[in-house]
Amino acid sequence: MRVPDPILKQNPHNVQPPREKVLEVAIGRAVRAFRKRQAITVAELSAATGLSSGMLSKIENGNTSPSLTTLQALANALSVPLSAFFRGFEDSRRAVHTRAGAGVETARAGTRAGHEYTLLGHIGANTSGVIVEPYLITLTSTSDIFPTFQHDGIETIYMLEGAVDYRHGDEVYPLRAGDTLHFEADAPHGPEGLVELPARYLSIISYAQET
């Protein structure tokens, strides 16, 4: 399946720019994030800081290195400490490595149906604004069938073994090993028919983190 290119904005092969540019970009992102959080426009921030909107655009896009005076004006206008602009640059990035069979068994909503949920990793509040929960789900003969999961976000299912008929809204999709189902999770969804057991699949749920 080919998806029209304009939809895909991320480049998985993107290479980091030189470090000095990263600092400017990190500062710019921080400024924009604080501005958006306070729901003010570039023009309003321009009036509050005495900087032109063009200059603010350059700063937010990492196209210039603002002076300390400028950063102080921004910090005052946004009511944040000066150091807040550097956190995105200084913070380390987290990674979670879960070895085979070492995931955390969780009591998610589906557990009551006999479904085995293993959480493969978790990163809580983070700089991307998105929470991602990867689960390994195993359905055995004891698993009940009820297509009533419904929650915020986007979910991706990748079948590892076995086969199920998976309902999403009004549609039922026959999933076999190697199949993928990618869907909006606020519609009722879940395994409706256990065709070949045991069935195992990866379920990756993504949703916006609370601010």
Next chain:
DNA sequence: TCACCTGCACCGCTTCTAGT
């Protein structure tokens, strides 16, 4: 149509560097 944002051309100040 309009608000918002971006990018480009340009200005002025500061710093660097070479010549004396």
Next chain:
DNA sequence: ACTAGAAGCGGTGCAGGTGA
């Protein structure tokens, strides 16, 4: 050590693009 020209950088203003 002093000076003058060059280069770099922070900043402004405005035209044009974009999306609601």
